Amino acid sequence: MNFKTLPKIDLHLHLDGAIRVATIAALGDELGIKLPSYDPKELAKHVQVNRDCRCLGDFLKRFEVFYPLLAFARTQERIAYELCEDCARDNVIYFEARFAPALCQSPMFTMEDAVLAALEGFRRGQRDFGVRCGTILCCYRSLSVPENIEVVKLAHKYRDQGVVGIDLAGDENHFSAMPHAEAFALARKLEIPITIHAGEGGDSDHIREAVFTHGATRIGHGVSLQNDPELLKAVRDRGTTFEICLTSNLQTCTVPSISAHPFRKFLDEQVRVTLNTDDPAISNLTLTDEFALAAREFRLQPAEVRGLLLNAAHAAFGPASLRHELAGKFEHLP
Numbered sequence: 001m002n003f004k005t006l007p008k009i010d011l012h013l014h015l016d017g018a019i020r021v022a023t024i025a026a027l028g029d030e031l032g033i034k035l036p037s038y039d040p041k042e043l044a045k046h047v048q049v050n051r052d053c054r055c056l057g058d059f060l061k062r063f064e065v066f067y068p069l070l071a072f073a074r075t076q077e078r079i080a081y082e083l084c085e086d087c088a089r090d091n092v093i094y095f096e097a098r099f100a101p102a103l104c105q106s107p108m109f110t111m112e113d114a115v116l117a118a119l120e121g122f123r124r125g126q127r128d129f130g131v132r133c134g135t136i137l138c139c140y141r142s143l144s145v146p147e148n149i150e151v152v153k154l155a156h157k158y159r160d161q162g163v164v165g166i167d168l169a170g171d172e173n174h175f176s177a178m179p180h181a182e183a184f185a186l187a188r189k190l191e192i193p194i195t196i197h198a199g200e201g202g203d204s205d206h207i208r209e210a211v212f213t214h215g216a217t218r219i220g221h222g223v224s225l226q227n228d229p230e231l232l233k234a235v236r237d238r239g240t241t242f243e244i245c246l247t248s249n250l251q252t253c254t255v256p257s258i259s260a261h262p263f264r265k266f267l268d269e270q271v272r273v274t275l276n277t278d279d280p281a282i283s284n285l286t287l288t289d290e291f292a293l294a295a296r297e298f299r300l301q302p303a304e305v306r307g308l309l310l311n312a313a314h315a316a317f318g319p320a321s322l323r324h325e326l327a328g329k330f331e332h333l334p
């Protein structure tokens, strides 16, 4: 199967993790921000992990190189615009990009400034490259409760302009989601769809809490669901969608090898799974690569590939008309 020409959907994609290396170099130069190198080839060694990266710390260190660039409208707009181009080139017809506005702020640049700049980049990118997208704003586990509530309010304010949902990101082993229950309660009240990073390196209880306490209809990663048969049955029956990111899970040491990933088990147990890139620039991969990897490692049948794409279409946070239209693109596949 040619996965490059296959229309695809990416639901778990971090805007900052999708920044092109050449763009980091160019923006560093334009904005006068210190980088280890301004030569994209040299800089890549500091920003991208090797295929054999097996360490979360090493993975996260890559982001620190370019974090100082994020608190500028020019950066947000450009990376959003270029992500549309990169997705269109990979035949990703719809994606939902997420970012944490709180990680993009400075005394001169507010969370709302970051949202406005990214939305403008996505608006222009969708127009120029014929791709569709939605924006998910990430609350952060280590932030204060009022800050996360502000993120939810921003998501509500910009829903007509492209924001489609909220997420919770950050270190699940050291920061519980519970203190942020109020932010999720507000999101539910405002009918903002919720996805939560849970069970990536942490316990399956984090998944249980995300779904049954906070109202997440999608889970980022959810690898530890494999250890909890009772929960697996409950989320399958509820129709919770799992945003699986195979290469990322390998590189951050969530799984010891791709063959040890529970993806095949989840598929066989009829859990709703999707394939996603997570941080395509850091991992140096495309969604085509992820489909090819899954097909090779887990011997995906054509009907399973169609099932993955339909799961993504049905779980998209965009409006019902969009979900219906996206599903229509896959129904004819073998």
Ligand SMILES: [Zn+2]
Pocket: 012, 014, 197, 220, 278
């Ligand atoms: Zn993620």
